[in-house]
Amino acid sequence: MRIDKKQIASHNDKYLQQHQQRFSFSKTEIENADAIIQKLVEFQVAIPSWALGTGGTRFGRFPGPGEPGNLEQKMEDVGLLHALNRSSGAISLHIPWDIPKDYAAVKKLAAELELRFDAVNSNTFQDQPGQPLTYKFGSLQNVNKAIRKQAIEHNIDVIKHGVALGSESLTVWLADGSCFPGQLNFRKAFQNTLESLQEIYAVLPDNWKMFVEYKAFEPNFYSMSVGDWGQSLLYANKLGPKAYTLVDLGHHLPNANIEQIVSLLLMEGKLAGFHFNDSKYGDDDLTVGSIKPYQLFLIFNELVEGMDARGMNHAKDLGWMIDASHNVKDPLEDLLQSVEAIMMAYAHALLIDRVKLNAAQDANDVVAAQEVLKNTFHTDVRSLVAEARLRSGGAINPLQFFRDEKIREELTKERGTTTIATGL
Numbered sequence: 001m002r003i004d005k006k007q008i009a010s011h012n013d014k015y016l017q018q019h020q021q022r023f024s025f026s027k028t029e030i031e032n033a034d035a036i037i038q039k040l041v042e043f044q045v046a047i048p049s050w051a052l053g054t055g056g057t058r059f060g061r062f063p064g065p066g067e068p069g070n071l072e073q074k075m076e077d078v079g080l081l082h083a084l085n086r087s088s089g090a091i092s093l094h095i096p097w098d099i100p101k102d103y104a105a106v107k108k109l110a111a112e113l114e115l116r117f118d119a120v121n122s123n124t125f126q127d128q129p130g131q132p133l134t135y136k137f138g139s140l141q142n143v144n145k146a147i148r149k150q151a152i153e154h155n156i157d158v159i160k161h162g163v164a165l166g167s168e169s170l171t172v173w174l175a176d177g178s179c180f181p182g183q184l185n186f187r188k189a190f191q192n193t194l195e196s197l198q199e200i201y202a203v204l205p206d207n208w209k210m211f212v213e214y215k216a217f218e219p220n221f222y223s224m225s226v227g228d229w230g231q232s233l234l235y236a237n238k239l240g241p242k243a244y245t246l247v248d249l250g251h252h253l254p255n256a257n258i259e260q261i262v263s264l265l266l267m268e269g270k271l272a273g274f275h276f277n278d279s280k281y282g283d284d285d286l287t288v289g290s291i292k293p294y295q296l297f298l299i300f301n302e303l304v305e306g307m308d309a310r311g312m313n314h315a316k317d318l319g320w321m322i323d324a325s326h327n328v329k330d331p332l333e334d335l336l337q338s339v340e341a342i343m344m345a346y347a348h349a350l351l352i353d354r355v356k357l358n359a360a361q362d363a364n365d366v367v368a369a370q371e372v373l374k375n376t377f378h379t380d381v382r383s384l385v386a387e388a389r390l391r392s393g394g395a396i397n398p399l400q401f402f403r404d405e406k407i408r409e410e411l412t413k414e415r416g417t418t419t420i421a422t423g424l
């Protein structure tokens with residue numbers, strides 16, 4: 001299913017006057033509104049191919065109707081999101097969940113939907129049917145060289161798929177670790193992992209990056225072989241200039257100061273980018289900004305400050321992606337909400353009066369510094385985000401469009417009620 005530009009324009013007509021009123025009020029408060037809008041227009045957040053169907057837990061899964069059943073339908077779903085918000089112009093594939101069968105056809109479809117291929121993701125956390133050796137005790141870290149070899153080959157294969165599609169990065173997330181004290185020799189597990197990553201790094205094309213994603217817990221509960229940003233940074237530094245640390249917001253221990261991690265990784269030139277989500281307890285994979293929107297804003301504050309300090313292009317120099325699961329919401333509605341939350345946090349960060357903030361910091365004026373941040377956070381930037389969408393041909397109110405135009409009902413007519421998307 002494709003959304004017609006005219007359909008968006010006529011839906012926008014209903015909301016235009018109200019939007020214009022809100023936007024003209026915002027402009028009285030926000031001096032550099034046009035510059036911020038231009039940055040918002042350029043900013044794109046990739047959608048993972050595994051987030052378009054209903055997710056689940058080990059206790060169950062309750063899929064909804066009209067979910068995509070193959071890669072092409074997942075791409076069409078991302079195309080729908082992008083048509084509505086104009087900020088979801090990229091898709092990230094997980095191999096082997098979404099192996100393209102016909103590269104030319106998949107690339108043609110992507111071009112029609114105005115999508116590019118973001119990072120490709122390897123999967124050595126599950127055994128696949130017919131796979132000779134098991135990853136039960138780890139993949140790149142495994143004490144068995146043949147298992148390490150199998151996992152290395154898989155990653156090389158993923159790179160080949162990515163090259164064929166025009167991706168330029170590989171994300172490696174390892175479930176490797178141990179569940180019990182004594183199970184692993186930490187140093188040997190690190191060395192094995194490093195050597196395996198080095199073999200993968202050796203075949204990485206020149207223009208590619210390798211993203212090493214860390215996670216503090218799950219599925220291993222005593223140790224994770226890439227358990228935090230320190231370990232990820234160790235690997236990235238030892239691997240070389242094409243290796244970076246990837247931050248997934250859900251992968252920290254409670255109360256971790258993620259904004260500080262982001263700042264220091266940026267300072268070291270080793271921040272790859274993000275998997276956005278939100279969580280109350282751990283890796284709950286909830287809608288971005290639904291639990292801790294202020295933390296998201298503080299993270300974007302450090303991102304903008306740190307990227308500007310290094311003269312980086314906000315839209316292009318880091319990888320931006322959502323990594324969430326939707327257990328009780330319509331996945332497309334949830335993704336629209338997540339992208340909106342990211343755009344708002346970014347807009348807020350662009351709005352910060354840096355001169356005032358720096359002056360407060362240099363004067364140890366803690367109160368003034370907090371005032372700068374809080375005042376910015378409480379400024380309503382929703383009409384700026386809507387204006388950015390409008391200027392790039394999207395919907396003023398994507399969620400309302402999705403409901404008014406009965407998009408899920410249309411998808412259900414096309415696809416039926418029982419499809420289950422691949423993924424976790």
Ligand code: PSV
Binds near residue numbers: 050213275424
């Ligand atoms: C692991 O929890 C993770 O965040 C990694 O990015 C995986 O590739 C993804 O989730 C799979 O759902």
Ligand code: MN
Binds near residue numbers: 173323
């Ligand atoms: Mn992730």
